[in-house]
Amino acid sequence: MDIRYKNITIQEIVPKTEQEKGFEVHYNHRDIFIILDGETTFQRGINYRMINQYNEEKDVQKVEVEKYETFALKAGDVIIFEPYEPHRPLLKAGSPTVKFIILKEKV
Helix, strand or coil: CCEECCCEEEEEECCECCCCCCEEECCCEEEEEEEEECEEEEEEEEEEEECCCCECCCCEEEEEEEEEEEEEEECCCEEEECCCCCEEEEECCCCCCEEEEEEEEEC
16 A cells, blocks of 8 residues: 655565665655564665666656665664665565655755
């Protein structure tokens, strides 16, 4: 079930592996993830380079990173990614699904 508001989405998904999901960066908004149920990991990268054209409509660009750090999140945890901060969200961890809220705040 997905519930969508203007800049808020509530979703339940099957998290992906690192091989299935790449890093992304946004230039005009920050992502705020709130985990409601399940366990997942997020990665925050540094020193990125662009690997495709910027999608202005969605404010997203796929990137590759030199290094990254990994964060394990569970129900009740929050993680924030600022503009220009490469991240790989919602990766497989200890549960088959994860339910979360994402707020996309324009900056």
